[in-house]
Amino acid sequence: MSTSTYPHVLTRLTATEERLRLALEAACMGTWEVDLASGAVSLSAGHEALFGLPPGSFPGTEGALFEAVHPDDLETVKQSVCRAAQEKAAFEVEFRTVWPNGSVHWLAAKGRPFFDENGQAVQVVGVGMNIDERRRGEADLLETNRRLEETLAELQRTQQQIIQQERLRAMGQMASGIAHDFNNALSMILGHSELLLCRPETLDDKSKALAQVQTINAAARDASQVVGRLREFYRPREEDEPLGHVDVRRLVERAVSVSQPKWRDQALARGATIAVETDCQEVPLVAGNDAELSQALTNLIFNAVDAMPDGGTLTIRTCADSQRVTLQVRDTGVGMTCEVRQRCLEPFFTTKGEDGTGLGLAGVVGVVQRHNGKLKVESQVAKGTTVTIKLPVAERSRSAPDAMSRDHSRAHSGCRASRTTRLCGRS
Ligand SMILES: Nc1ncnc2c1ncn2[C@@H]1O[C@H](COP(=O)(O)OP(=O)(O)OP(=O)(O)O)[C@@H](O)[C@H]1O
Ligand SMILES: [Mg+2]
Numbered sequence: 139m140s141t142s143t144y145p146h147v148l149t150r151l152t153a154t155e156e157r158l159r160l161a162l163e164a165a166c167m168g169t170w171e172v173d174l175a176s177g178a179v180s181l182s183a184g185h186e187a188l189f190g191l192p193p194g195s196f197p198g199t200e201g202a203l204f205e206a207v208h209p210d211d212l213e214t215v216k217q218s219v220c221r222a223a224q225e226k227a228a229f230e231v232e233f234r235t236v237w238p239n240g241s242v243h244w245l246a247a248k249g250r251p252f253f254d255e256n257g258q259a260v261q262v263v264g265v266g267m268n269i270d271e272r273r274r275g276e277a278d279l280l281e282t283n284r285r286l287e288e289t290l291a292e293l294q295r296t297q298q299q300i301i302q303q304e305r306l307r308a309m310g311q312m313a314s315g316i317a318h319d320f321n322n323a324l325s326m327i328l329g330h331s332e333l334l335l336c337r338p339e340t341l342d343d344k345s346k347a348l349a350q351v352q353t354i355n356a357a358a359r360d361a362s363q364v365v366g367r368l369r370e371f372y373r374p375r376e377e378d379e380p381l382g383h384v385d386v387r388r389l390v391e392r393a394v395s396v397s398q399p400k401w402r403d404q405a406l407a408r409g410a411t412i413a414v415e416t417d418c419q420e421v422p423l424v425a426g427n428d429a430e431l432s433q434a435l436t437n438l439i440f441n442a443v444d445a446m447p448d449g450g451t452l453t454i455r456t457c458a459d460s461q462r463v464t465l466q467v468r469d470t471g472v473g474m475t476c477e478v479r480q481r482c483l484e485p486f487f488t489t490k491g492e493d494g495t496g497l498g499l500a501g502v503v504g505v506v507q508r509h510n511g512k513l514k515v516e517s518q519v520a521k522g523t524t525v526t527i528k529l530p531v532a533e534r535s536r537s538a539p540d541a542m543s544r545d546h547s548r549a550h551s552g553c554r555a556s557r558t559t560r561l562c563g564r565s
Contacts, residue, residue, distance in 0.1 A: 159184075167267045170249070172200070174223070174260055179203045188245055188266050190237025208234035208242060215247075223251045223259035232269065244273040311485050311497070315504070316364055318497040319433045322440060323361035329399020330354045349395075357396050360436075363429030383423040383532050384431055386463050390418055390454050393435040394561065401443045401452060402561075410449035414561040421458035425532040426509045434505040437498040438467040438525050444490065445471025445523060461531055462511075468524040474517040482515060502527075 159182075162168060168185025172178075177200040183193040189206045196202060207215050211233035222229035228250040234242050249264020330353050334340055341347045394414055405412045424431075435454075442452045450470035457464050474482060481487045483503050488496030499515075502525075506513045509529050517523040 162265070165267065167265050169265050170247070170263070172203070172219070172262045174251075174262065185266050188243070188268055189235055190239060190241070190243070206235050208236050210234070219249070219262055222249065222262065226251065226253065226259070244269045311500075314486075314495060315497050315501045318495050319364045319437075319501060320361055322433070322436055323357050323364060326357040326396050326399060326436075327354050327361070329403060330357070330396075333399065333403065353396050353398075356392060360396075360429050360432055363427075364433065366429075381425040381532075382428055384426045384428050385423055386421050386431070386456050386465055386529070387418045389428070389432055389435055390416055390456060390465070393432060393439060394454065397436055397439045397443075400440060405443065405446075405449065408447070410447060412443060412446055412449055413451045415451060415453045416455075416561075417453065418456040419458065421456050421463045422531045424463050424509070424529040426529065427505075430505045430508070431529075434502040434527070435465070435467070437502050441498055441525075442467055442469035442471060442523070444494075445469050445473070447472075450522070458531065462528045463531055465527045465529070466524060468522060470522040473519040473521050473523055474515075475519055479515060479517050483513075 162182070162184050166184075166188075168188050169182040170185050171180045179196075179198055179200055179202070181189070181196045181198075186193055186196050189196065191206075204212055204216075215231055215233050218229045218231040221227075228248065230246065230248050232244065232246045235245050236242055245266050246269045247264055247266045249262050251259040252261040252263065254260050330350050334347070334350055340350065394416060401412045401414055439452065439454075446452070446469055453466075453468045455464070455466040455468070478489055483499050484496070485500035486496040487500075488494030490496075503513060506527055506529070511527055511529040513528075514526045515523065516526075
C-alpha cells in the first residue's frame with residue numbers, strides 16, 4: 139500500500155465504521171468486547187445505552203459488566219461465554235439487565251470468541267440488542283393463553299352445570315309425565331268404581347259387573363306400568379331388547395272402554411253428549427309397548443273430550459298399508475289456533491290453566507318416537523282436531539302377512555275386517 143493511498147483507505151474505513159454505527163443505532167443495538175486475559179470490557183455507546191448508562195460512563199471492568207446483569211441470569215451469561223470459548227463456537231444468550239434506576243430490561247447478546255496462535259481464547263466480541271418488546275409480546279401471549287385456558291375451564295364448568303341442570307329438568311319432566319299418566323289411570327279407576335258404588339244394582343248383573351271390574355283391573359295394570367317407567371329411566375331399553383306385539387285395534391277397544399267415565403259420565407254430568415265412533419280396520423301388529431301406546435291413546439281421547447265441552451263426536455280410526463299402521467283420533471271440538479297448534483307438543487304447554495299440566499301431548503310424542511313412529515296434528519278453530527299416529531308394522535307381521543292376519547282373525551273371531559261402532563253418552 140502506497141503512502142498516497144493511506145489517507146484514502148482511512149477515509150473509507152471511517153465511512154464503513156460510520157455506516158455500521160448508524161445501522162446498529164437504528165436497530166437499537168450495541169457492540170461489546172471482552173479481553174479474557176485482562177478482564178477489560180469495552181462497550182460501544184449504543185451498548186452503554188442498553189445498560190441504561192450515559193455514553194462513556196461504563197467503567198470497563200468485568201465486575202461492572204456482571205453488576206449490570208440481573209443476579210438471577212448472571213450464571214447463564216457466564217456459562218454461555220465459557221462454553222463458547224471451550225467449544226470455539228459462536229453463542230447467543232438472553233438475559234435481564236438492571237439499570238441504575240432499578241428498571242429491568244431484556245437483552246439478547248450474540249458473540250464469538252477469538253483465539254491466539256496457540257488456540258487459546260483471548261477475546262470475546264459480540265453485539266447486544268434490546269428485546270423488551272418481544273419479551274413483552276411473549277408475556278402478553280402467555281397471559282392471553284392463561285386467560286384463555288381459564289375461560290375454557292370456566293366454560294367447561296358451566297357446560298357441566300348445564301348438563302346437570304338439563305338432567306334434573308329431564309328428571310322433573312319425567313316425574314311430572316309419570317304423575318300425569320298415573321293420574322289419568324287413577325281417574326279411570328275412580329270413575330268406574332264410583333259407577334259401581336252409585337249403581338249397586340249393576341252388581342246383580344254378573345257379566346256387567348265383571349266387565350266393570352275388568353276395566354278397573356286394566357286401568358290399574360296400566361298404572362303399574364306407568365310406575366315401571368320410573369325404573370326404565372335408570373335402565374333405558376336396550377337396542378336389541380325384544381318389544382311386544384301390539385294389536386292397535388284391541389288397544390282402541392280397551393281405551394274407549396276404560397275412558398268411558400271421562401267421555402260419557404263426566405260429559406253427561408255437565409249436560410253434554412259425546413258420541414264415540416270407532417272405524418277400525420283390521421291392521422297388522424306393531425312392535426311396541428302395549429301400556430305406553432295405551433297411555434298415549436288415552437291422552438288423545440282425554441284431550442278430545444276436553445275440547446268438546448258442549449259435546450260432539452270423537453272418532454277413532456285404524457287402517458294400515460304394508461309398512462305402517464295408522465291410528466287416528468278426531469274430534470269436532472273447539473280446535474286450536476295457529477299458535478296453540480305450533481306449541482301444543484311442547485312439554486308444559488297448556489291452555490287449561492290449573493286443570494292441565496301440558497304433559498299429555500309431550501308424552502304422546504315421546505311414546506311415538508320410542509316406537510319409531512310419526513305424529514301429525516291438524517286442527518281448525520271451531521271445527522276440531524285430528525291427531526294421526528303412524529307406527530311401523532312389526533317385522534313378524536311384515537314377513538308373514540298371511541300367517542299374521544290368520545292369527546289376528548282368530549284372536550278376534552267374530553270381528554269383521556272393518557268394524558264401525560258408535561257409542562253415545564245417552565245410549
Ligand atoms: N284435541 C284438542 N283440541 C284442541 N286443543 C287441543 C287438543 N289437544 C291438545 N290441545 C291443546 O294442546 C295443549 C296441550 O295439550 P296437552 O295434552 O299436552 O296438555 P293439557 O291437555 O293442557 O294438560 P293435561 O294433558 O295435563 O290435561 C292443550 O292445553 C290444548 O290447548
Ligand atoms: Mg292433555
